[in-house]
Amino acid sequence: MSIRPIHHTFGPHVSRKYALHADRLLLSPWTWNNTKHTNELRNELEKQFSASAHLFGSGREALLALLRSLRFEQGSEIIIQGYTCVALPNAIHTAGYTPVYADIDLQTLNMDPNAIQGRISSRTRAIICQHTFGIPADTERLSHLCAQHNIVLIEDCAHMLPDAQGPGTVGKYGEYVLLSFGRDKAISGVLGGAILSRNDGTSALLRQEESNAHTLAIHTVFRALLYPALYHKGRMTYGLFGIGKILLFLAGKLRLLLPVLSASEKQGDMPPHVHKMPPPCAALVRAELSRLGEINAHRRALTQYYARYADTQRWKILPHLTKLPLQKFPLFVQHADDIRAALKKYNIYLDDSWTGAVVCPRTVHQESTNYLSGSCPHAERVAREILTLPTHPTMTQKQADSLLHHLTSLLA
Ligand SMILES: Cc1ncc(COP(=O)(O)O)c(C=O)c1O
Incomplete structure (x- = not known):
């Protein structure tokens, strides 16, 4: 079993370098x-x-x-x-x-x-x-x-x-x-x-x-910059008596982490005012942009690896993916929810919110989105059958091997 979780949203970009950069920004609020x-x-x-x-x-x-x-x-x-x-x-x-x-x-x-x-x-x-x-x-x-x-x-x-x-x-x-x-x-x-x-x-x-545009509140910028620090430290100490797990649990309970979507956004409400991009977040983006080639090369390599492996197993995948720097790699299986649930016991979490609904995530109040059930049958089918594999910058080759190993036995 992988000690560190294989997860779509466990600080997917937060490498050591990224976390150090965010720490420096966090410590220089001026x-x-x-x-x-x-x-x-x-x-x-x-x-x-x-x-x-x-x-x-x-x-x-x-x-x-x-x-x-x-x-x-x-x-x-x-x-x-x-x-x-x-x-x-x-x-x-x-x-x-x-x-x-x-x-x-x-x-x-x-x-x-x-x-x-x-x-x-x-x-x-x-x-x-x-x-x-x-x-x-x-x-x-x-x-x-x-x-x-x-x-x-x-x-x-x-x-x-x-x-x-x-x-x-x-x-x-x-x-x-x-x-x-x-x-x-x-x-x-x-x-x-x-x-x-x-x-x-x-x-x-x-x-x-x-x-x-409004300026984002200081506590929001603080929480945004805390995210890399918490996830990096959480990942490093995950296998150490579960310290990382406890750290992230506490951070969630203390509301130190920003939600990706608010409860009212899931009900279809979005505030009408917009905000300026915080300069420290722009600094992080600039660093990522300067190594876009490297990030995309990593994504291309994992995409190609998954595609080749899926071919050998005759898994259902899409054509012409091998040269793409995919954000995640899709395959299609019966009972995708059951597979995701079964993978959790190996510390693998593949719920990326792009499952179970035409307007994602599935916790969204679908009626308020104007989507008419049955009007996009292909989209509904994909939402039911899709299982995506991570390609993000902190997903390692070893983790990809472990993921494929467990998936192979579950799909056999
Ligand atoms: C396809 C797509 N477009 C736009 C957005 C909105 O981006 P943001 O989360 O920065 O508001 C998302 C967000 O998850 C998305 O998946």
């Missing part, structure tokens, strides 16, 4: 208002994506700021895919629009361009396409479709940040690109998000949103 790192991050993103960059407190806030800046008439429809995160319909509702769900392609887990045709109405103003788990969506085809219908294409790159090795199509066709720097995303600052805009008029409005 620098927390110094915008040098946010300005530098903005410049770096602008250069990488050839677009103007606007930074906020999270991906969902960045999306809300964009949707407001687009100034569509109230009640406009925004098409999103089934099998998505509740952050999307919440931001759409808060901006005064209506989310409409299109089904996914079972070969990519991304929006199926054929399914969109039936969803476009005279009120449709935008499509948000997601690169689910880092699998590239067919943005070229989607951008043609958008041009035909005079609607806006927003690319959601929360799960994938391309590097020099590609994939070259990701982040290229959208008039707007959404990034998230949440703790389990492509790269992480614990908190933060961005919109990249290729439209000068909207960029001007986004700049206003950014300068009017």
